[in-house]
Amino acid sequence: MDKFALYVPQLLPFKEHFLPEAHRACMGCGIALGVRQTYKALEEKAEWMEGAHWEVPFKQPLPGSLIKGTKEVGEETRPALLQIEKDDQAHLLICFDNEAVTAKPTPAVFKKAFPAAAAARGFHYVATACPSYPFDLIDKVRRGMESEGNSYLHILSPCPVGWDFESEFTVQIGRFAVESAIFPLYEVVTGSPRLTIDHPRIRPVEQYIHLQNRFNHFKKKEILAIQAEVDSHYTKLQEGKL
Amino acid sequence: MAKKIPAAKTRGKHTWKDTKVGCVLLEEGKAKPFEPGEKPLLVPLWDKEMCVRCGLCYLFCPDAAIKRSDDGYYEATLDYCKGCGICHQECWFGAISMMEEA
Numbered sequence: 001m002d003k004f005a006l007y008v009p010q011l012l013p014f015k016e017h018f019l020p021e022a023h024r025a026c027m028g029c030g031i032a033l034g035v036r037q038t039y040k041a042l043e044e045k046a047e048w049m050e051g052a053h054w055e056v057p058f059k060q061p062l063p064g065s066l067i068k069g070t071k072e073v074g075e076e077t078r079p080a081l082l083q084i085e086k087d088d089q090a091h092l093l094i095c096f097d098n099e100a101v102t103a104k105p106t107p108a109v110f111k112k113a114f115p116a117a118a119a120a121r122g123f124h125y126v127a128t129a130c131p132s133y134p135f136d137l138i139d140k141v142r143r144g145m146e147s148e149g150n151s152y153l154h155i156l157s158p159c160p161v162g163w164d165f166e167s168e169f170t171v172q173i174g175r176f177a178v179e180s181a182i183f184p185l186y187e188v189v190t191g192s193p194r195l196t197i198d199h200p201r202i203r204p205v206e207q208y209i210h211l212q213n214r215f216n217h218f219k220k221k222e223i224l225a226i227q228a229e230v231d232s233h234y235t236k237l238q239e240g241k242l
Numbered sequence: 243m244a245k246k247i248p249a250a251k252t253r254g255k256h257t258w259k260d261t262k263v264g265c266v267l268l269e270e271g272k273a274k275p276f277e278p279g280e281k282p283l284l285v286p287l288w289d290k291e292m293c294v295r296c297g298l299c300y301l302f303c304p305d306a307a308i309k310r311s312d313d314g315y316y317e318a319t320l321d322y323c324k325g326c327g328i329c330h331q332e333c334w335f336g337a338i339s340m341m342e343e344a
Contacts, residue, residue: 009297016306025304027282028326033304134301160326168327171302 008135012040028167030157030174031096033131038094038155041141042084084145092144093123093152098159116242118152119188125151127187127196132174136185136196143187156183164213173211180208181234182226192240205230282325284340286318292337299329299338 018036025032084092095114119126125147129137137155144151158174160167177183180203186193205227209215286299293315300308300316307322308329320343330338
């Protein structure tokens with residue numbers, strides 16, 4: 001068994017900057033998982049956050065450059081934002097999106113609009129991530145901290161209470177969202193997006209939708225419409241257009 | 243016997259009129275004074291013969307409850323474990339089972 005002793009998770013720092021006694025999230029929370037992995041990525045920079053014990057409050061109002069983008073999406077969509085100041089006084093904005101604030105559960109439209117709006121409004125580094133792919137997320141947080149100027153990260157965090165599924169499937173549902181291309185993982189560096197994880201076989205959207213009870217009212221016609229929208233968005237991304 | 247829940251007025255001067263719109267918390271670190279202590283219903287148990295010490299359970303724990311012990315195996319600190327079962331679901335080797343605590 002000794003040759004299996006070294007695995008990739010053990011290359012990460014074991015020191016925990018995210019302290020469990022200071023959060024009151026539900027069991028199986030995707031946001032807590034995302035924040036923990038973000039703190040792991042920040043390492044030395046998280047030192048001043050460690051004293052804060054998750055005391056860095058989520059900023060509710062969005063910054064000025066993104067407000068115009070939200071108006072296109074709708075007034076009622078205000079997700080949780082974590083704002084981290086970089087050395088050069090620019091900011092890294094991390095949006096933990098659990099799709100809870102939308103008036104109607106429309107999975108495809110929302111995610112397309114936010115990173116695209118951020119990229120159009122002068123954010124130098126824009127990326128999407130999911131805690132089901134921890135190393136991808138950690139890489140993106142580090143790259144966002146290293147890049148010059150403001151950067152924006154959109155993290156899909158499944159919510160067992162809001163999406164109505166068993167708490168043990170949090171990670172699996174995030175993986176399904178990426179594999180069915182409903183939430184593709186990409187990063188925008190110089191105007192054009194690049195897919196960081198491109199599965200050779202894309203799952204049908206139906207599999208992702210049937211895992212959750214919040215979409216029980218969807219009929220087959222609506223699912224087909226979503227599938228068509230997701231497909232066109234994904235082929236656009238593969239060509240390098242937002 | 244069920245505990246009698248006091249009416250809102252007797253709890254203090256803080257009523258629903260004082261809460262912010264959307265129940266937004268403006269102070270930081272409000273969870274700090276709460277002590278952990280309630281044990282979860284189901285707790286993860288490791289089968290050491292099947293565990294290969296890969297550390298996936300440690301990486302996917304949202305509560306940072308799983309710690310690495312000195313011999314390389316992983317354990318859950320039950321003070322912080324909420325029994326969500328993500329480690330049980332994500333273990334590739336089926337080494338973790340969710341059991342009622344003895």
